[in-house]
Structure formats: C-alpha cells, structure tokens
Amino acid sequence: MLVYLNGEYIPHAEARISVDDRGFLFADGVYEVVRVYEGRPFLMTEHLERMAHGLRELRIAFDDVASLGDIAARLLDENDIRGDATIYFQITRGAAPRKHAFPADGTPPTVYVAAKPFAQHPDAFFHDGVAAITVPDNRWARCDIKSVSLLPNVLANQMAKEAGAFEALFVRDGVLLEGSHSNLFGVVDGTLVTYPRCNYILPGITRDLVLRIAGELGIPTREAPIFVDRFARIDELFLSGTTTEVMPIVRVDGKAVGSGRPGEITRRLQEAYRAAAHPKG
Ligand code: PMP
Numbered sequence: 045m046l047v048y049l050n051g052e053y054i055p056h057a058e059a060r061i062s063v064d065d066r067g068f069l070f071a072d073g074v075y076e077v078v079r080v081y082e083g084r085p086f087l088m089t090e091h092l093e094r095m096a097h098g099l100r101e102l103r104i105a106f107d108d109v110a111s112l113g114d115i116a117a118r119l120l121d122e123n124d125i126r127g128d129a130t131i132y133f134q135i136t137r138g139a140a141p142r143k144h145a146f147p148a149d150g151t152p153p154t155v156y157v158a159a160k161p162f163a164q165h166p167d168a169f170f171h172d173g174v175a176a177i178t179v180p181d182n183r184w185a186r187c188d189i190k191s192v193s194l195l196p197n198v199l200a201n202q203m204a205k206e207a208g209a210f211e212a213l214f215v216r217d218g219v220l221l222e223g224s225h226s227n228l229f230g231v232v233d234g235t236l237v238t239y240p241r242c243n244y245i246l247p248g249i250t251r252d253l254v255l256r257i258a259g260e261l262g263i264p265t266r267e268a269p270i271f272v273d274r275f276a277r278i279d280e281l282f283l284s285g286t287t288t289e290v291m292p293i294v295r296v297d298g299k300a301v302g303s304g305r306p307g308e309i310t311r312r313l314q315e316a317y318r319a320a321a322h323p324k325g
Contacts, residue, residue, distance in 0.1 A: 046122050048115045048157040053122065056158065065154055066147070067136030071193035073154070074098035079162070079286045080129035083120060084323050088113050090249045091286075095133060098189045103146070104137050106153045119159040130162045130287065134192060162287065170314065173294030173306045174210035176283075178272065179203060181214035181221060181244075188243050200224040211283055213296065216244060219269040226285035227251040230270045230278045231309045240267040250284040250317075257316045263309055275299065280307030282314075289321070290314040 045056045066072035076091045092109045099106055116131045136154045140147030183196045200212035201224040211223040221239050222228050227248035229238045236258050241247045258265045270278065279302040281293040290313050292306030306314075 045158070045160065046119060048119060048155070050152070050155055053118070059156070061154055061156075062139035064139040064141060065136055066138060066140065067134065067154060067192060069142050070137075070144070071191065071195075072102075073104070073134055073136030073192045074102065074190050075132065075134040075192050076190060077286050078116065078131040078133070079321070080120065080125065080131060080159070081321050082128070082323055083126040085113070085116060085120075085131060086321050087249050087253065088116070090252070091133075094190060094247065094249065095135070098191065099135065101186070101189050102137075102191070104135060104153055105149075106135050106155065112155075112157060115157045116159060119157060123159055125159055125161060128162045128164060129159055131157065131159045133157050136192070165288075165291075169210065170289070170291060171306075173292035173301075174283075175208065175295040175298075176211045176213050176223070176281075176293045177204050177207050177209045177297055178215050178220070179212045179224075181216040183214065185243055187222075187245055188241075188247055190246060197224040209295075210291070211288075211293070215272055218272050220272055221245050222248075223283050223285075223288075226283035226288045226291070228270070229254065229282050229284060231280035231307055232270070232274075232277055233279075234309075235264040235266050236309060236313075237266050237268055237270055239269060248284055248286075250286055250289070253320065254284050254290065254313055254317065257313060257320065261312060261316060263312070278302065280310045282306075282310045290317045 046053050047056045047059050049059045076095045078091045079086050096109045134156045138151040138153045140151050179200045204212040214221045222245045239245050281301045283291040292310045
C-alpha cells in the first residue's frame with residue numbers, strides 16, 4: 045500500500061517520521077478521516093475546510109489543504125481502491141528540538157495521507173442499534189479542533205469497549221454532548237435535537253448533513269442540550285459520524301432508550317443518509 049508523506053508516495057512500511065516530530069512529542073497536529081464510497085470520496089471539501097479551520101486555530105503553517113484532495117485521489121488510484129475505503133490525513137507542526145513554544149519559522153509541517161479499504165460495521169449494529177455508556181467529559185475546551193490529542197477519547201472508547209458498548213457519550217454539566225468518535229442526536233417530542241456547534245463538540249461533517257437531510261424530510265430540528273436527567277423523555281437516540289454514519293443507540297448505561305428499538309425518525313435519516321452517500325449511476 046502506497047502512502048503519501050511529505051511530498052513522496054512511498055510504501056507504507058517505508059514511511060518514517062522523526063522522533064522529534066511535534067505530533068509524536070506533543071500531539072501537536074490535526075487529522076481528518078474521509079469516507080470513500082465505491083471509490084469516490086464523500087464530502088471531501090467539507091472535511092478539508094474543517095482541517096483548514098484546525099490548522100488556522102493552532103497556527104500551523106500549511107495553507108495548501110486543497111492539494112490534499114488531489115493527493116487522496118492519486119492514492120486511491122495508485123492503490124487501485126475502487127470500493128469502500130477511508131482516507132486519513134494528518135498534519136503536524138513538524139520536527140524540531142523539543143521545546144513547548146513553536147519551532148523556528150519555516151519548519152515544514154509533517155504531512156501524511158493514507159487510503160485504505162474499509163469494512164463497515166456489521167449490519168446488525170445499524171439495524172438493531174448499539175449500546176452506549178456515559179463518561180464525564182474531561183477534554184479540553186477546544187473540542188471543535190480535530191486535534192490528534194485524543195487521550196480522553198481513547199480512554200472513554202476503551203471503557204465503552206470493556207462495558208460491551210459501542211460508544212462512550214461525554215457528559216459535561218449534566219448535558220450529553222457527543223461520543224468519543226461521533227456526534228449525538230436525540231428525538232424528543234418529534235423534534236430532532238443535537239448540541240449546538242460550539243467549542244465543546246466537534247462540528248461533525250455527518251452531523252451537518254443529517255441536519256440538512258432532516259430539514260429536507262420536514263423533520264423539525266433544534267440545536268439544544270440533551271440533559272441526562274431528562275433521559276426518560278428521549279424517544280430516540282443515534283450517533284452520526286464519517287464511519288459510524290447514522291447509528292441507532294438503544295441502551296445507555298443499561299437503560300433502554302424509548303421503546304428499546306431504533307426509532308422511526310432514526311430509520312428515515314439512516315436511509316436518506318445512505319442514499320446521499322452512495323454515488324448514483
Ligand atoms: N465527534 C468526535 C469527537 C469525533 O471524533 C468525530 C469523528 N470525526 C465526530 C464527532 C463525527 O464527525 P464527522 O461526522 O465529521 O466524522
């Protein structure tokens with residue numbers, strides 16, 4: 045499998061970065077994951093715009109995010125990937141002697157892109173729904189930046205796995221915000237509810253599309269908090285994400301969500317999302 049690293053297309057096994065890379069030393073970088081359906085990247089522009097936002101906020105000097113789309117296309121081609129896949133992008137502040145403050149101007153960022161075939165989660169997850177647990181949100185207050193600094197997400201996701209659950213939901217001040225690697229939606233009194241775009245969640249590309257699709261389907265939407273102590277009022281709950289798509293949650297901390305089965309609104313959004321994602325013709 046060929047990957048792209050700092051201007052070169054090289055075999056994955058030969059890709060090397062410096063031990064002084066700030067991604068390695070400080071998790072000083074951003075990443076993106078783009079889903080490929082039948083060989084075609086989905087929502088690439090939106091993902092690259094979000095990456096540009098992260099780079100700007102972290103003041104990492106890399107302006108050419110548009111070129112990443114071409115690199116991804118070449119990787120799909122050279123690796124002969126025509127089916128389902130993901131493309132991973134990572135940019136760090138580059139390699140320099142370890143000091144917290146930024147390295148000297150002109151230090152080139154490290155740019156890595158890899159495409160690999162993707163096996164979707166089992167159909168049963170999408171059909172029957174999955175379990176989630178709640179965990180306290182101990183992340184920093186810039187969750188809008190898709191930083192590679194993911195330790196709280198890693199620990200939360202591992203707790204979910206050990207509990208036999210698919211996802212861990214971060215709770216801050218009594219509010220269910222998002223998952224360790226997905227956004228969260230609820231249905232309350234027929235309205236689709238998700239936490240507003242702000243620094244406490246990642247502005248999911250899938251989240252945006254789900255909101256748009258809901259509008260097109262005439263489903264009322266509201267960007268507002270979902271409170272843990274009003275759990276009993278939640279009729280449906282689901283996750284959204286690039287690889288997670290629209291995934292129903294049927295249990296949280298062992299308690300059934302609504303009827304305990306994926307709900308009608310979730311189903312409609314799930315179908316419409318799949319239809320939007322799969323290239324036509
Ligand atoms: N929140 C977090 C913390 C995530 O890691 C992800 C996955 N990138 C998402 C939400 C969903 O975002 P997207 O729909 O862009 O994949």
